[in-house]
Amino acid sequence: MGLFPVGIGLRIVSVLISWLLMMESVSVSGLGANWGTQASHPLPPDTVVTMLRENRFQKVKLFDADYDSLRALGKSGIEVMVGIPNDMLLSIATSLKAAEKWVSKNVSTHINTNHVNIRYVAVGNEPFLKTYNGSFLRTTFPALQNIQSALIKAGLGNQVKVTVPLNADVYESSTGFPSGGDFRADIHDFLLAIVKFLSDNGAPFTVNIYPFISLYIDPNFPVEYAFFDGNASPINDGGTNYYNMFDANHDTLVWALQKNGFGNLPIIVGEIGWPTDGDRNANLAYAQRFNQGFMSHISGGKGTPMRPGPIDAYMFSLIDEDAKSIDPGNFERHWGIFFYDGSPKYPLNLGTTNSGALIPARNVKYQEKKWCVMRPNAKLEDPQVAPSVSYACSLADCTRLGYGTSCGNLDARGNVSYAFNSYYQRNNQLDQACKFPNLSMVTKTDPTVGSCIFEIMIEPYYGGAERRPGSIQRTLGLAAASFLFLSTIL
Ligand SMILES: *[C@@H]1O[C@H](CO)[C@@H](O)[C@H](O)[C@H]1NC(C)=O
Ligand SMILES: *[C@@H]1O[C@H](CO)[C@@H](O)[C@H](O)[C@H]1NC(C)=O
Ligand SMILES: *[C@@H]1O[C@H](CO)[C@@H](O)[C@H](O)[C@H]1NC(C)=O
Ligand SMILES: *[C@@H]1O[C@H](CO)[C@@H](O)[C@H](O)[C@H]1NC(C)=O
Numbered sequence: 001m002g003l004f005p006v007g008i009g010l011r012i013v014s015v016l017i018s019w020l021l022m023m024e025s026v027s028v029s030g031l032g033a034n035w036g037t038q039a040s041h042p043l044p045p046d047t048v049v050t051m052l053r054e055n056r057f058q059k060v061k062l063f064d065a066d067y068d069s070l071r072a073l074g075k076s077g078i079e080v081m082v083g084i085p086n087d088m089l090l091s092i093a094t095s096l097k098a099a100e101k102w103v104s105k106n107v108s109t110h111i112n113t114n115h116v117n118i119r120y121v122a123v124g125n126e127p128f129l130k131t132y133n134g135s136f137l138r139t140t141f142p143a144l145q146n147i148q149s150a151l152i153k154a155g156l157g158n159q160v161k162v163t164v165p166l167n168a169d170v171y172e173s174s175t176g177f178p179s180g181g182d183f184r185a186d187i188h189d190f191l192l193a194i195v196k197f198l199s200d201n202g203a204p205f206t207v208n209i210y211p212f213i214s215l216y217i218d219p220n221f222p223v224e225y226a227f228f229d230g231n232a233s234p235i236n237d238g239g240t241n242y243y244n245m246f247d248a249n250h251d252t253l254v255w256a257l258q259k260n261g262f263g264n265l266p267i268i269v270g271e272i273g274w275p276t277d278g279d280r281n282a283n284l285a286y287a288q289r290f291n292q293g294f295m296s297h298i299s300g301g302k303g304t305p306m307r308p309g310p311i312d313a314y315m316f317s318l319i320d321e322d323a324k325s326i327d328p329g330n331f332e333r334h335w336g337i338f339f340y341d342g343s344p345k346y347p348l349n350l351g352t353t354n355s356g357a358l359i360p361a362r363n364v365k366y367q368e369k370k371w372c373v374m375r376p377n378a379k380l381e382d383p384q385v386a387p388s389v390s391y392a393c394s395l396a397d398c399t400r401l402g403y404g405t406s407c408g409n410l411d412a413r414g415n416v417s418y419a420f421n422s423y424y425q426r427n428n429q430l431d432q433a434c435k436f437p438n439l440s441m442v443t444k445t446d447p448t449v450g451s452c453i454f455e456i457m458i459e460p461y462y463g464g465a466e467r468r469p470g471s472i473q474r475t476l477g478l479a480a481a482s483f484l485f486l487s488t489i490l
Helices: 003-028 045-054 067-073 086-094 096-112 140-153 185-200 211-217 245-259 284-299 385-395 412-426 471-489
Strands: 032-035 059-062 079-084 117-123 161-163 165-167 171-173 181-183 205-208 235-237 240-242 267-272 312-315 371-374 440-443
Touching (some): 079 086, 096 140, 205 245
Parallel strands (some): 032 059, 117 161, 165 205
Antiparallel strands (some): 171 181, 235 240
16 A cells, blocks of 8 residues: 555656756757748748657747747747847837736746746847847847846746847957957947846846858858868967857857956857858858758867857757848848758758657648749740849749859749749749739749759648738738739739
């Protein structure tokens, strides 16, 4: 009789111990992924969460607090960073009530009701980026303070930490070496206030580091230095050799923090990755080399010269997003380690699965195998061609055309077909979306040539049971508006 309760008791204790061990290891390291949803045809959230679990990502970073994404993450155990978009900073900065509402709706409810393991709130996303001209300079810190107060009031002060994901352009080195690191002069005091606040509240500094961008903006950037193969001639910083840009950039931040009295502040690498299309340096080979190199670089837990130990990082990103702004460049829609449909782009061993291979999304439903192309008898000289192509490209996605891209070798007719097809698929193969005046036709013959894939979209996701019909409304709305345009302007 006595044995039974003891057995149960022991089991509970051992479950508790393994749970504690799991929590311990999760909070110290484990691989993270950025899950953005700016896609015309996003995968259903449940499909994405299954992908995250099967690929053993232990952490995920979101850019907002999308209800369906969070609901799908419920009970998954995956550690979640929810985000507050920059355009909400002003209202949250100026109203504690607004901050409390945000925390109640977008954090407390999900923790308490949906059992989502929310651990961080990202206040803003790269709000101090130079291109924002200081638009969020005065609102970021007050918003951070209000969210922190709201978390404490909600009883979540220990469980959920605040942070501000910043671009690595918030610090610089006066000497060109990591040891010359300090915060950018024009925002030095704003940053220092934030850093002190993070430190006081046991919160981490989050930084996004992009060797690809360095290569993109500076043609003289030494290519080898972007990667982790150790082939670059090292930079010798007072006896410490730096063989790759990641380490040097990361340690410039460590020096900047140290110089300002916060040398022990934890650092999260909020985004790191390499795009696969849309630029001559954005391709599968470079992306694989960078991401695999990074995984190997951090896998031993040796860290960087200034910060030995495990590195807490979120890959950028999980899945391509074909509706992102291309202001930064055409590569912006191609950061995923998975294509839009959840298929892996290249072999990548995250060190998490038994097979060492990425596991694709399951049960993906595609639309019909049909494409919109330029009619064989249509003439390139037809005056309608140019406006039709620029119209299609402005509303769909032509970022895979151009020098050094996957469709860069198409001939002029191929270019036109690519644009037409992109528009047609974006609009869910509606007949009217392949009615470019006397120029286009639907075909069942796949126009794909070599590396240039003429994509077929997945079935639109209609949104969760709770609310919000998702992308379909956006997509159909776009289609309806554009036919009007096609028939009147062209
Ligand atoms: C919760 O987050 C969503 C998504 O970012 C946002 O649209 C909504 O306004 C937030 N709710 C509150 C009460 O602030
Ligand atoms: C920043 O300033 C530049 C030049 O004055 C302007 O072109 C750009 O639109 C501004 N960006 C924002 C986000 O305000
Ligand atoms: C359509 O294209 C064909 C072949 O180029 C041409 O003969 C015909 O006149 C065009 N029709 C219109 C309405 O432009
Ligand atoms: C195809 O389109 C791309 C992007 O607009 C352009 O750079 C390229 O020159 C075009 N190719 C031809 C053969 O017209």
